[in-house]
Amino acid sequence: MSVEHAEAAGGGENESLVAESGVRTYATAPGVRLNVRSGPGTDYGIIRVLTEGTRVPIFCQTPGTTVTGPYGTTKIWDNINNGEFVSDAYVHTGTDGYVASRCS
Numbered sequence: 001m002s003v004e005h006a007e008a009a010g011g012g013e014n015e016s017l018v019a020e021s022g023v024r025t026y027a028t029a030p031g032v033r034l035n036v037r038s039g040p041g042t043d044y045g046i047i048r049v050l051t052e053g054t055r056v057p058i059f060c061q062t063p064g065t066t067v068t069g070p071y072g073t074t075k076i077w078d079n080i081n082n083g084e085f086v087s088d089a090y091v092h093t094g095t096d097g098y099v100a101s102r103c104s
Contacts (some may be wrong), residue, residue, distance in 0.1 A: 026093050064077040071091065
């Protein structure tokens with residue numbers, strides 16, 4: 001298992017998409033620069049890294065690699081943009097379960 005935090009910057013290109021869709025955003029773990037991957041697992045490439053304190057939308061969720069983080073151990077991965085996933089172990093959703101529909 002790989003720890004899901006690293007270097008670099010976040011982004012905000014999907015902010016207008018979130019506003020238009022009414023999708024709720026969730027806080028990422030404090031003090032963490034979170035890897036955004038191209039698929040639901042640590043074996044997928046890192047696309048970018050979110051800055052500390054970033055809030056992310058969850059458009060859908062899917063099972064993938066098991067990760068342990070500040071919010072527990074989980075196989076749930078959150079789709080935060082088209083083709084972009086983060087481990088739910090680093091997103092404060094308030095539950096250990098799914099908060100969005102499964103990705104198709």
